Amino acid sequence: MGGLYRWAQNSAATSKQITLIAALAAVAAVGRVPFAALPGVQPTTFLVIASGFVFGPQVGFIVGATAALVSNFFLGQGPWTPWQMMGWGLVGCSAAFIKKYWPGISRWAMAVIGGVWGFIFGWIQNLGFWIVYIQPLTLKSLLAAYLASFYFDLAHAVSNVLLMILFFPAVIRVLDDYQQRLHHSYSDHTIEQ
Template sequence: MGKIKRFVYAGSIIAVIVLLAAVLWFEEYYLPLSFLVIGLAIIPFFIRFERKRLRTEEILLVAMLGAIAAVSRVPFAPLPSVQPTSFVIIMAALAFGAETGFLVGSIAAVVSNIFLGQGPWTPWQMFCWGMIGFTAGLLKDSLWMNRMWGRNLFGFLWGFLFGWIMNLWFLIGFYDQLSWPVFVSAYVASFYFDLAHALSNVFFLTLFSGVWMRILTRVKSKYGLLNPEDTPVKLPRSP
């Protein structure tokens, strides 16, 4: 089974590289090929989760965290890019690891768009929020994620990265001819929204990360959920 998993992952990576090259070569197929790239980047995570032997409580926990991340986005809809969704995803990843972080982020995008509207942007949001959780999980044992400034810097940077990646689907979906002036104008226009996302991440991480981590750590240690052999990040009481 291990060989099959490695074959699937390696095949997905190769396919993504080939499709990315095709996107750059065949300009008229930017949008459909980009969707294939995003899909192939997401599929291995769901395959791995599907093949794992998980208890009902563990599946329920992932679904619950994804639902919390999704629902927390809805009340802030009138404020563009200001929402605690990224914060919830980061905390889930710090407590339960990179794979759980990716799944929570992907679920949050799909579920929240049930209320806010599904569209061609949904797969891109699944990928972006999933990668926020994935990278947070990869760095959860690093020194800088154990410090307030490190977590805030991580959230701030991903506020901009999220917007920059999402700009790509807008550009390839609505512009027939891409050029540097078009790229620059799109990214300049999104600066306010990216900054709002980055600052909201810093706000929620500063105020609530300590409380959330203590709650999630207690749930993990008490019930032994989602890779109990991993040690969640321990947040200090003061910055």
């Protein structure tokens, strides 16, 4: 996990960009806490996807990983935390690559991708659960772990789909606008040689 954070930090971030990352991670973390009573509903995934989509893979990864770490100060830290950090970090990275290779993607296609990530994120968590808590480590016990969480993963996928359909274009417009202002603000103050 440390190596991935180091990779994400290797971009030359300004103080404004660091503040932006902290704010996005905080919103994603706080957005998770009230939904803890609804198993599988994770608006954090939506916000992490939007962050990575607009600001790139490093920001997407840091927002996702940090949101998991910070929200778990409220919901409980444990051996699942690194798996959640990895899962949401990968969600953020993948969104950046989706934008790069499919820049005109529709909200409907993003809804499908959000739904798929609902299951993939769950599978990452299940793998961690299986490794840490299940004995013996057999294919049968792995499949049992995956089957036990199916409805939670389905709820996560459905909530991602709904959030993408309802809010993705508006949130992307707001974040794109902020990115443009951030870029212009930064580039307007560069020193010419």
